[in-house]
Amino acid sequence: MSISLKSKFIGSILGTAIGDALGMPVEGWSPSKIEEVFGEVREMMTGFLPEGSYTDDTEMAIGIAETIIEKGRVDPDHLIKVFMHNYDPRRGYGISTTMVFRLIEKGIPWDEASKSIFNGKGSYGNGAAMRIAPVAVFYYDDFEELKRAVYDASRVTHMHPLGIEGALIQATAIALAVRKDPRKRLDVEDFVDNLLLVCESDVFREKVKKIGRMLAEGINDKYVVVKELGNGYESFTSVPSAIYSFLLHWSSFEDAVVYAVSLGGDADTIGAMTGAISGAYHGVEAIPQRWLEKLENYEYLKSLGEKLWELKTKSK
Ligand SMILES: [Mg+2]
Secondary structure, eight states: OOSOHHHHHHHHHHHHHHHHHHHGGGTTOOHHHHHHHHSSOOSOOOSSSOTTOOOHHHHHHHHHHHHHHHHSSOOHHHHHHHHHHHOOGGGOOOHHHHHHHHHHHTTOOHHHHHHHHHHHTOOOBTHHHHTOHHHHHHTTTOHHHHHHHHHHHHHTTOOSHHHHHHHHHHHHHHHHHHHSOTTSOOOHHHHHHHHHHHOOSHHHHHHHHHHHHHHHTTOOOHHHHHHHHOOSSBGGGTHHHHHHHHHHTTTOHHHHHHHHHHTOSSHHHHHHHHHHHHHHHHOGGGSOHHHHHHOTTHHHHHHHHHHHHHHHHHTO
């Protein structure tokens, strides 16, 4: 393989942060407003944070990477402490994660806190999927371990089955991307079939099937993609769009992430998720240097990818 496993690990972590930072200035915008104001978002810009800054998505992915590096696995008791230690409210955290943190601060155990929100059903927001890259690369070669680790990394804040399922589908997409050789043409139909195997609910199964149909029809109109797959804050209205952005532009990291951000809505998270898959597929070399130069905490993020790779290759 021309692209090393190490490059793919680093590419997925940095890809998360790059997509997050690129989408940050247009989070909550409609695709038409993005088009009117910028045409497209191809450069880092200032938004609610300075140019090149990442948001909660990457801050939480950092927490997961730190836990795996320290504990050798996803230890949920450790992870929730790291999440709360790293928590910087300026980074635009989602409502459900903030609610869970507040309850834990009041002395409620994390599993009760996570379960108690939204009428005792837990959150099905995309917060578990957006941060999953470190888990996905670390367990890319073992689906059963991956599934267990995704569950532990998700349920500390997102207890709803759809929140966890979204994270599992996103993680599976990243793991598949790690395993593919980017020099060969990507079989997108086969990729979608593999994702269908991990779907548990009708909600996700229908969305993933729709991805396959839309790709076969060659649909690249972003308004159609938003209408059919969504650009929202729920796991099932953002994970499918992120995967679609990657599969539509599988041959270019830059084009995939620019497309994901152009969908608007939860643009930083959709950008982060597409960046995680595309970075895992191509490796870090495919990420434009002009973006990496502007990225906050670039060296630290890169070191997390390196350490995950070292730990992975050492444990074999
Ligand atoms: Mg965010």
